[in-house]
Amino acid sequence: MSRTEAEFTRPPQLPATHFVDNHVYYDEGVFAEEKEKILSKTWRFVLHESEIPEVYDYRTASVADTPLVVARGKDGKIRSFVNSCSHRGAAVLRRPAGNLRAWRCMYHLWTYDPTTGECTSRPRPEAFDAVGLRQEACGLREVRTELIYGLVFVNLDENCMPLEEYIGDSLFLQREMIDTVEMEVIDFFELNLKCNWKNWMETNMDLYHEFMHVANRKTSLQIPEYYTRNWHTFPNGHFTVDRYSVEYNKYPGWEDREDSLALPGMKEDEFQITDVFPDITFLTRGTVVRIDNQIPLSPTETLVQYRALGIKGESEEDRMRRIRDYHSIWGLFGRNLPEDCLGVKLQGDAIYGGQVPYTYWCREENNLSQDDIAARTWWKEWSRLMGRDQSQPFEPESTVAAE
């Protein structure tokens, strides 16, 4: 039976943790508050240390609308600064990556030291000195930067907890494969998706959606062990799910993966996902690690960055096979990623107009694979930080936040 207007618009008869008021996906006020309370207060992944291996290497990033440059100083340490000239605000570095011993703003030629962020020269400085704006006070703003397992994170909140405490044990199933041998980024691309950043994040924590993927229907969803894996949840909104083995040769044109390419601690056909709040997902398919992170641009537009990790120093042949494994499913022209793009696009098309009130995260299956416990864990942390329940974001009292 179809639903009437009253049935459609009333809150679902479910626990408050089990559904979402769709305003949280498109409301401008909610988005502004997320930037203030979540995106600029939590640890945000910006790059893998292999992206800036040499002294003076730098890489730009964007966190909660703040333009950043992450650089390896002459002492080998990685630091981050706001990538905006202290004079009239121009971005100091305009390429996404490079190697420079000094950073010179192109506008009026102020220069900065990549190790310390200090301002090192200003043409005709007397006129600044005359009004008391001394060079020592013109350094770039430094941003807290910490590493774990080669992953570089920043936090715009100087008073945040240490990164290690934030991550806790959540990477226990990923650690061996990314921290045993030296890894490096072997592929990078971005998607500019017309979706709310949380919709992309949800795709990465919703295993029930895997029915959409023809490749998964052929290689995974016929396997009993697929359904009997457990989710593990961690403080601060992170979670991970146990592994299973994929039958790659069941998809036309695919072969089984090469066991010699398996990453440490993984079998070549195993699959593993870990989500780190708020926007990071580690996905491993035996031979290659994928890392998604997000740059929300507006409530309904998101830049998602995709990195693949391989083993540093491996043979050219192994490298190419690893890259081909990665792209066969997760590439722009792979089997699954286009379908994930379509899923979030169609959600946006229907929901962001504001006339579809609620959606569900209500599956209960003893915390097994297709239980929605992962999404509920994520939303619980979102609600705690926002002081609003995702199911009734405009109610004055948050029940989740009060817990």
Next chain:
Amino acid sequence: MTIDRNKITDLIYDSCALLDDERFDDYIALCTPDFTYRITAFSEEIRKPMEWMYQTRENLLELLKAVETHEVAVAHLRRVASMVRIGEAQNGIVPVRSTVSVYHTWYDGDTRLFAIGTYKDRITTDGDSPLLASREVMLDTRRLASGSHIPI
């Protein structure tokens, strides 16, 4: 040997139009038996060349045939090859470069640029009609609005 330039530009036209029309068998018929297909790009971010797809003729056909089983994310792509530069033949292979722009039209008729790059082709002219011995699609675009099951 004189190269029939019209036949070569016709081949490039057909390679675009047949993929646009999703006539995959006819597209593959434009390729030599040992045809290879690649999509590449240079990453300014990780400062490395990247390979986003590599297929032999046989594997590419298999993937293209499987497209109809998938939920395709792009409703219709139109590949526009222009700026065709035909090089000197060497050992029966003619190197040809062209600029390719790919436009995406959604079901409602809205059209956006999907990607732009270069077709770097190697073309054989032994038989009656020239054939693609290899194609490398070198993309300028590295930030896309969607993935696609059908390559470019």
